[in-house]
Amino acid sequence: MPNRQITIAELPTDTLEPRHFQLTETDMPKPGEGEVLLRVILMSIDAANRSWMRGATYRDAVKAGDGMPTYAICEVMESNSPRIAKGDIVAAEATWADYTVTKAHKVQKMPKVEPLSHLMSVYGIAGKTAFHGLMSIGNPLPGETVLVSAAAGSVGGYVGQIAKALGCRVVGIAGGAEKCKWVEDELGFDACVDYREGNLSKKLAAACPNGVDIYFDNVGGKILESALNFMNERGRVVCCGAISQYDTDTPTGPRNLPGVVVVKRLRMEGFIVMDFAHDDAKCVRAMQHWVSTGQIKVFEDIVDGLENAPKALIGLLAGDNKGKRLVRVGADPK
Amino acid sequence: MPNRQITIAELPTDTLEPRHFQLTETDMPKPGEGEVLLRVILMSIDAANRSWMRGATYRDAVKAGDGMPTYAICEVMESNSPRIAKGDIVAAEATWADYTVTKAHKVQKMPKVEPLSHLMSVYGIAGKTAFHGLMSIGNPLPGETVLVSAAAGSVGGYVGQIAKALGCRVVGIAGGAEKCKWVEDELGFDACVDYREGNLSKKLAAACPNGVDIYFDNVGGKILESALNFMNERGRVVCCGAISQYDTDTPTGPRNLPGVVVVKRLRMEGFIVMDFAHDDAKCVRAMQHWVSTGQIKVFEDIVDGLENAPKALIGLLAGDNKGKRLVRVGADPK
Missing domain, CATH: 3.40.50.720 (NAD(P)-binding Rossmann-like Domain)
Known part of the structure; x- marks a missing residue:
C-alpha cells in the first residue's frame, strides 16, 4: 500500500505558490523498535508553516526536498512500544502525509472527544x-x-x-x-x-x-x-x-x-x-x-484531502480562512 | 536688571538648527503670592527637549514662541512661601533663562552636595x-x-x-x-x-x-x-x-x-x-x-553659558556629548 506525501519542491523567495510543493508516493513506512505507525486524521495548518521556510526559528528551517512538518491528530495502526496501543488517538508531529512513523515517546495520548477536530481548535x-x-x-x-x-x-x-x-x-x-x-x-x-x-x-x-x-x-x-x-x-x-x-x-x-x-x-x-505547557490543564x-455556558463558540475551517494542503496554507496566508484551519487526511475512527 | 531667555523662534520640521531659537531679554520676573524667584545654576539638556518639539507626549508640545522647558538646579533668591527660604537649593522645572518664577509647591528642596552638578548626573x-x-x-x-x-x-x-x-x-x-x-x-x-x-x-x-x-x-x-x-x-x-x-x-x-x-x-x-519615583531613595x-566604592565614576559634560544652550542640544542630538550634558547658567553659591 503506497503512502502519499507532500514535500517542498522549491523554497519560495516571495509569495508561496502551489509549484513550491509536490505530491509523491512512497512505500508504507514500517515502525522499528520503540516506534509507532500512525494514520494521520487531521493536520493543523498554521502561518508558522510558512515562517519555517524562511530559516531557522525555534525549530530548524524547512528545506527543499523536506516534508512539511505538521502537528497532527492520528490513530495508532501499529505499536512497538508498551506505552501506546493500537487504536489509541494521539497528537504527534508528523509531516504532510497519509501515514507516518515516529518514536512512541514523542507522541501524546489524547482523549477521544467527538469530534476529534475539537482537539485541534478550542482545546488545541x-x-x-x-x-x-x-x-x-x-x-x-x-x-x-x-x-x-x-x-x-x-x-x-x-x-x-x-x-x-x-x-x-x-x-x-x-x-x-x-x-x-x-x-x-x-x-x-x-x-x-x-x-x-x-x-x-x-x-x-x-x-x-x-x-x-x-x-x-x-x-x-x-x-x-x-x-x-x-x-x-x-x-x-x-x-x-x-x-x-x-x-x-x-x-x-x-x-x-x-x-x-x-x-x-x-x-x-x-x-x-x-x-x-505547565498551565495547559488550567486552560x-x-x-x-x-x-458549556455557550460563551465560547467552537469554529473550525476544515479543508478536505491531503492533496489540498498546499492550497489550504496558501489560502491561510491570504486570509481566506474563518477559524482554525485544518486539513482532513482521513476519517475519525468509528 | 534684565533677564535673558531663549525661546523657540520656529519649530523645526527636520534637523534642529540654531536658527530655530532666539535669545531675548525681558524684565526680571517678580514672584507673586506663594511663588519663588529662582536663579538658574544648571540646566539639564536632554534628547527629550527635541521630542517635545514634535508634538504632545507625556507633556504638552512645545510651540513657536514658547520657552524651552528644562529641569534645573536653582538657588532661591526671593520666596513668598513659608515652605521655601532664600538661599535654598531646589530642583525645579524652569525654562531656558537666567531667572524664573514658579509656584513654591512645585519645587523640590535638594541637599547641598558638592559640586551641585552631581544632583543632575549620578544622583539626578x-x-x-x-x-x-x-x-x-x-x-x-x-x-x-x-x-x-x-x-x-x-x-x-x-x-x-x-x-x-x-x-x-x-x-x-x-x-x-x-x-x-x-x-x-x-x-x-x-x-x-x-x-x-x-x-x-x-x-x-x-x-x-x-x-x-x-x-x-x-x-x-x-x-x-x-x-x-x-x-x-x-x-x-x-x-x-x-x-x-x-x-x-x-x-x-x-x-x-x-x-x-x-x-x-x-x-x-x-x-x-x-x-x-517611589523607589528613588533606594536608587x-x-x-x-x-x-563610594569606586565602582561608579561620575562623569559630566558641562557647557558654559545660557547662550550656548541651543548648540548644546543640537550637539547632543548629533552625539557629541560624553556623559550627562548640562548647561551652566550661573555659579554654585559659595
Whole structure:
C-alpha cells in the first residue's frame, strides 16, 4: 500500500505558490523498535508553516526536498512500544502525509472527544495560544478594551470570546465586510473593523473610544503600527504572530517603534504556546467551562484531502480562512 | 536688571538648527503670592527637549514662541512661601533663562552636595533613569550580557557601570573610536562597538559571543534592529529612548519587529523615570554606595553659558556629548 506525501519542491523567495510543493508516493513506512505507525486524521495548518521556510526559528528551517512538518491528530495502526496501543488517538508531529512513523515517546495520548477536530481548535493549539497569550501576557481586567487582529482567524476568534467572557470591550480587525460581520454576529465581538476598506485609523478611533489597553497582534506590519497609536498608557501588546511579514521578502517595521513604547510605557512581549505547557490543564478546564455556558463558540475551517494542503496554507496566508484551519487526511475512527 | 531667555523662534520640521531659537531679554520676573524667584545654576539638556518639539507626549508640545522647558538646579533668591527660604537649593522645572518664577509647591528642596552638578548626573535623572530602567525592566542577573546604546551618553554610561557592579558582561555601542575607547578605559565596559565604522552586526557578534540578555535601548532605528538580532530567548529590551528618531521627519521601524519578539519571546518595555519615583531613595542609596566604592565614576559634560544652550542640544542630538550634558547658567553659591 503506497503512502502519499507532500514535500517542498522549491523554497519560495516571495509569495508561496502551489509549484513550491509536490505530491509523491512512497512505500508504507514500517515502525522499528520503540516506534509507532500512525494514520494521520487531521493536520493543523498554521502561518508558522510558512515562517519555517524562511530559516531557522525555534525549530530548524524547512528545506527543499523536506516534508512539511505538521502537528497532527492520528490513530495508532501499529505499536512497538508498551506505552501506546493500537487504536489509541494521539497528537504527534508528523509531516504532510497519509501515514507516518515516529518514536512512541514523542507522541501524546489524547482523549477521544467527538469530534476529534475539537482537539485541534478550542482545546488545541489555537485555543491554548489565545488563552495563554491573553491571560499571561495581556493580563485583561473587566472594562478594558481588547483589540485583536486576524479576528476571524484560528487564534483571534478565541481571544475575543475569552475577553468578552471576562468583561472586556472587544474590537476585532479582519479582512472583508463579510468576515467582519461574522466576527460581530457569530463570535459576539463589540465591533470588527475591515482593514481592507482603508481608513484603518479613523475606524479604530471610532471603535475604540476609550483607547486600547491590550492589543493581541497576529499580523505585525502596518496594522501593528496603527494599533500602537491607539494604545493607552501602560498598555500591553501580546506579540503572537506576524502573518503579514511571513510571505514577503521586504518586511516593514512599525515606524512608531520604539518611540511610542517609551512615551506610553507599553509592554510588548512575545510568546509561544509551549512556554505555558505547565498551565495547559488550567486552560482546558476554563475553555470547557466557557464552551458549556455557550460563551465560547467552537469554529473550525476544515479543508478536505491531503492533496489540498498546499492550497489550504496558501489560502491561510491570504486570509481566506474563518477559524482554525485544518486539513482532513482521513476519517475519525468509528 | 534684565533677564535673558531663549525661546523657540520656529519649530523645526527636520534637523534642529540654531536658527530655530532666539535669545531675548525681558524684565526680571517678580514672584507673586506663594511663588519663588529662582536663579538658574544648571540646566539639564536632554534628547527629550527635541521630542517635545514634535508634538504632545507625556507633556504638552512645545510651540513657536514658547520657552524651552528644562529641569534645573536653582538657588532661591526671593520666596513668598513659608515652605521655601532664600538661599535654598531646589530642583525645579524652569525654562531656558537666567531667572524664573514658579509656584513654591512645585519645587523640590535638594541637599547641598558638592559640586551641585552631581544632583543632575549620578544622583539626578540620568542616574535614576539608568538604575530604574536596568533594575526594574531589565532584571539583570550576574553572568548575563547587557548591551547599551549611547554608551557614552548620560544614561548609558551609568547603565553599563551598574551592570558591571552587578556582575554582568557589559558591551556598549557609541559613535567614534575615541568615544568607544573612553567607554572601555574610563567607564570599564568589557567592550564598546563603534556604530559609525559600519559592520555593526559583525562587531556585535564578536563582542557578544553569548548573545544579549538585556538590550538597553536609547536610540531606536537601525541600531535597535541590529541589536534585536542578537537577543537571547526571553531577552529584555529596555526602551528608554529613540534619539535616532527624534531629529527626523521620516522615522524607520526595525524591520524584524514583531517577528523576532515572537520567535525569541522577547519583552520590550518602555518607561519614564517618574514612574519609579517611589523607589528613588533606594536608587540614590545604591548609587552612593557604588560611588563610594569606586565602582561608579561620575562623569559630566558641562557647557558654559545660557547662550550656548541651543548648540548644546543640537550637539547632543548629533552625539557629541560624553556623559550627562548640562548647561551652566550661573555659579554654585559659595
